[in-house]
Amino acid sequence: MSNTVDDEDFADILAQVKQYVRTAVVPRETEIMAADRMPDDIRDAAAQMGLFGYAIPQEWGGLGLNLSQDVELAMEFGYTTLALRSMFGTNNGIAGQVLVNYGTDEQRKQWLERIATGEVVASFALTEPGAGSNPAGLRTRARRDGDDWIIDGQKRFITNAPVADLFVTFARTREPVKGDPGIAVFLVPADTPGISVGPKDTKMGQEGAWTADVVFDGVRVPDSALVGGAEDVGYKAAMVSLVRGRVHIAALAVGQAQRALDESVAYAAVNTQGGVPIGDHQLVQAMLAEQYTGVSAGRALVRDAAAKYVSGEDRRLAPSAAKLYCTEMAGRVADLAVQVHGGTGYMREVPVERIYRDVRLLRLYEGTSEIQKLIIGGNLLRDQRA
Numbered sequence: 001m002s003n004t005v006d007d008e009d010f011a012d013i014l015a016q017v018k019q020y021v022r023t024a025v026v027p028r029e030t031e032i033m034a035a036d037r038m039p040d041d042i043r044d045a046a047a048q049m050g051l052f053g054y055a056i057p058q059e060w061g062g063l064g065l066n067l068s069q070d071v072e073l074a075m076e077f078g079y080t081t082l083a084l085r086s087m088f089g090t091n092n093g094i095a096g097q098v099l100v101n102y103g104t105d106e107q108r109k110q111w112l113e114r115i116a117t118g119e120v121v122a123s124f125a126l127t128e129p130g131a132g133s134n135p136a137g138l139r140t141r142a143r144r145d146g147d148d149w150i151i152d153g154q155k156r157f158i159t160n161a162p163v164a165d166l167f168v169t170f171a172r173t174r175e176p177v178k179g180d181p182g183i184a185v186f187l188v189p190a191d192t193p194g195i196s197v198g199p200k201d202t203k204m205g206q207e208g209a210w211t212a213d214v215v216f217d218g219v220r221v222p223d224s225a226l227v228g229g230a231e232d233v234g235y236k237a238a239m240v241s242l243v244r245g246r247v248h249i250a251a252l253a254v255g256q257a258q259r260a261l262d263e264s265v266a267y268a269a270v271n272t273q274g275g276v277p278i279g280d281h282q283l284v285q286a287m288l289a290e291q292y293t294g295v296s297a298g299r300a301l302v303r304d305a306a307a308k309y310v311s312g313e314d315r316r317l318a319p320s321a322a323k324l325y326c327t328e329m330a331g332r333v334a335d336l337a338v339q340v341h342g343g344t345g346y347m348r349e350v351p352v353e354r355i356y357r358d359v360r361l362l363r364l365y366e367g368t369s370e371i372q373k374l375i376i377g378g379n380l381l382r383d384q385r386a
């Protein structure tokens with residue numbers, strides 16, 4: 001479906017993104033953290049570069065990058081505040097991919113080009129109180145009313161909800177039966193009467209990336225809002241978006257870990273105790289070595305998982321293994337980075353303090369570490385028994 005971007009063109013895109021991240025965003029991390037907001041000029045530049053639609057096929061107005069290319073960009077996005085990636089993450093990823101993979105041509109035409117330019121911000125509204133790790137248990141309902149659907153329910157922790165124009169909304173249309181959790185997905189414009197978005201959540205980290213509750217109270221949408229024109233698309237579409245997203249999140253984790261390592265090496269090389277650079281101590285070198293090894297292993301795993309995803313060789317185990325390993329690794333590397341910095345690492349406005357808080361989320365969303373373990377273990381045993 002997508003026109004593949006060749007290696008030469010991709011090298012240009014990657015170089016441009018790297019330059020943008022390091023010269024336009026890294027110097028403004030403290031400003032973004034303090035204001036809990038992405039500056040408009042950074043958003044405009046991202047839109048100009050096509051970053052709201054880099055993973056959307058070219059025929060729908062995106063850059064058409066495949067997942068192997070996506071992870072190379074994600075490792076760059078991960079080098080700075082994760083709020084940058086979050087700004088366009090739902091458009092390219094969990095929300096946008098539902099339309100890319102399962103939308104009708106009419107639905108893609110209506111939404112994807114504007115999603116790719118950033119004119120429309122799309123949010124992925126799956127999680128609810130009591131339905132996070134197990135979304136099959138969600139309680140938001142959509143019932144038919146003539147030619148329309150009426151949606152009632154509550155979603156929680158929805159990324160970009162405060163600025164969303166479109167909610168890709170998962171709702172139950174029928175009772176679950178074995179093999180069919182009864183979930184459909186709808187395209188719901190954010191200004192539809194009956195939608196209310198709660199105040200933005202106060203989070204541990206990732207300042208500048210916003211989440212909120214979304215309540216649907218008698219929200220009426222036409223039948224054309226049902227993604228793929230079929231009720232049984234919903235759960236599949238969610239799972240397919242999440243699997244791809246896991247490889248992407250793993251790459252972000254590698255980017256954050258690389259940054260934490262670079263900050264640690266730079267700090268250890270010049271800061272002294274008793275006139276001796278702390279990096280001269282072998283125990284500090286051991287921490288750097290552990291960080292470096294984790295980052296290197298993570299990068300290799302991400303590239304391998306992305307290649308297997310693109311070729312179709314493995315879209316089950318490898319994405320979960322990459323997410324599990326890389327997000328846990330980033331947590332450990334960030335923790336060591338604070339340790340290398342001593343008390344300085346505990347202070348606000350020191351990059352590793354922010355990274356320590358920001359990477360914590362990576363082990364939670366798009367499937368917790370425990371859920372990744374269940375997927376990996378479950379699939380291994382299924383394969384053995386097959």
Ligand SMILES: Cc1cc2nc3c(=O)[nH]c(=O)nc-3n(C[C@H](O)[C@H](O)[C@H](O)COP(=O)(O)OP(=O)(O)OC[C@H]3O[C@@H](n4cnc5c(N)ncnc54)[C@H](O)[C@@H]3O)c2cc1C
Binds near residue numbers: 211361369
């Ligand atoms: C900042 C942020 C942004 C988010 N953005 C979005 C978004 O845009 N869209 C969206 O739909 N959701 C979003 N989420 C929701 C996120 O995906 C869920 O929080 C996550 O899947 C975990 O679900 P939960 O919070 O309900 O925790 P729970 O599922 O209640 O998990 C609590 C604990 O129980 C464990 N657990 C649960 N079930 C099992 C099991 N079967 N076996 C073993 N252990 C288990 C978990 O691993 C975890 O340790 C976001 C969350 C956050 C915090």
